[in-house]
């Protein structure tokens with residue numbers, strides 16, 4: 001078995017790319033850098049170009065996912081987001097259903113027989 005230096009920059013030895021658990025740290029740091037929450041220059045230097053490329057890939061991936069998510073939220077279509085989990089899609093759909101039901105109730109309220117102009121106005125507001 002060959003031993004590698006952990007890709008996260010900690011200097012630890014591993015048989016894989018990362019010391020167990022360090023992949024999560026690596027990826028969360030890339031996400032923070034992508035979101036401007038962490039300065040890349042304050043991180044320990046990565047052991048080689050392959051690790052640096054992987055880090056940049058995750059930064060780019062996070063930026064793309066965040067942009068797609070923001071766009072999807074804007075149009076109320078979180079279900080179109082590539083990175084959206086089943087739970088996120090479900091929550092988005094439940095919210096949309098509630099919104100549509102509220103609009104239906106409003107429409108039904110408008111169609112209810114109004115005896116005077118005054119009551120129709122009350123129903124609208």
Ligand SMILES: [Zn+2]
Nearest residue numbers: 006008010022
């Ligand atoms: Zn490490």
